Amino acid sequence: MLKIIISGCNGHMGRVVADLCAADPKVEVVAGFDVLGSNDREFPVFTSPAQFTGEADAVIDFSSPAALDGLLDFAKATKTALVLATTGYTPEQVAQIGAAACEVPVFRSANMSLGINVLLELVKKAASVLGDSYDIEIVERHHRRKVDAPSGTALMIADAAASSCGHETEYVYSRHEVRQPRDKKEIGISAVRGGTIVGEHEIIFAGHDEVMEIKHTALSREIFAQGAIEAAKFMAGVTEPGLYDMSQLVK
Numbered sequence: 001m002l003k004i005i006i007s008g009c010n011g012h013m014g015r016v017v018a019d020l021c022a023a024d025p026k027v028e029v030v031a032g033f034d035v036l037g038s039n040d041r042e043f044p045v046f047t048s049p050a051q052f053t054g055e056a057d058a059v060i061d062f063s064s065p066a067a068l069d070g071l072l073d074f075a076k077a078t079k080t081a082l083v084l085a086t087t088g089y090t091p092e093q094v095a096q097i098g099a100a101a102c103e104v105p106v107f108r109s110a111n112m113s114l115g116i117n118v119l120l121e122l123v124k125k126a127a128s129v130l131g132d133s134y135d136i137e138i139v140e141r142h143h144r145r146k147v148d149a150p151s152g153t154a155l156m157i158a159d160a161a162a163s164s165c166g167h168e169t170e171y172v173y174s175r176h177e178v179r180q181p182r183d184k185k186e187i188g189i190s191a192v193r194g195g196t197i198v199g200e201h202e203i204i205f206a207g208h209d210e211v212m213e214i215k216h217t218a219l220s221r222e223i224f225a226q227g228a229i230e231a232a233k234f235m236a237g238v239t240e241p242g243l244y245d246m247s248q249l250v251k
């Protein structure tokens with residue numbers, strides 16, 4: 001039985017993870033972490049990781065970048081694997097995660113869905129063939145509650161395109177302040193926020209007389225929650241410290 005802690009357990013994603021775990025006979029949720037606390041869940045909820053004294057195989061985190069310090073301290077002190085699904089980390093926090101991964105196994109992905117991670121491979125292939133002569137634009141759409149923009153997934157897609165297009169790139173997030181034609185090295189990234197859109201990512205390769213688009217639409221949060229649970233199962237078998245991601249699951 002895989003013992004899991006859900007960080008951010010009171011949030012939209014945390015609740016979906018809890019529901020999927022409850023239906024999975026191989027998984028037991030031993031605790032939740034959430035600043036809000038709670039007395040009415042089927043597992044104990046702690047407002048700080050330091051309060052938990054039991055044992056767990058992995059922490060699945062869908063919370064906030066503000067939770068990172070406490071989670072890293074907990075993981076290092078107890079040698080518990082971390083599955084970080086939270087987005088919006090600062091570059092300093094990303095470095096902190098890298099340093100912690102020298103001591104404890106850490107899985108991190110800004111998008112836990114299988115489809116997006118296959119899409120990243122398609123983007124790399126397309127960018128390697130078209131990147132020299134086609135303009136690359138990324139458009140992402142999310143619900144009105146999302147706080148970070150552009151999405152971590154849009155940045156992952158931009159990084160995949162940049163790593164394969166064969167020339168220097170510059171990410172452009174807004175065009176309203178400049179009045180000049182588009183430069184070849186630009187990768188445009190646009191964020192749309194509204195309603196309850198779970199998550200859409202569209203990559204446009206616009207060439208002369210030809211446009212190619214690759215699009216992923218998330219229809220429910222379950223795809224992310226299930227991906228995070230699969231990641232936790234994977235991490236339970238990992239003994240070496242290190243930084244892991246979906247590329248280890250999508251083979």
Ligand SMILES: NC(=O)c1ccc[n+]([C@@H]2O[C@H](COP(=O)([O-])OP(=O)(O)OC[C@H]3O[C@@H](n4cnc5c(N)ncnc54)[C@H](O)[C@@H]3O)[C@@H](O)[C@H]2O)c1
Nearest residue numbers: 008010011012013034035063064066067085087110111112
């Ligand atoms: N990697 C992925 O596939 C993926 C998919 C969906 C969402 N996300 C990310 O997951 C995060 C959560 O998304 P959500 O829609 O569930 O948000 P949400 O606001 O509904 O839930 C966040 C929860 O975290 C709790 N929280 C906030 N700060 C905390 C702290 N310092 N310590 C402990 N708990 C804290 C809140 O009380 C809340 O219950 C976001 O960063 C989002 O972008 C990632």
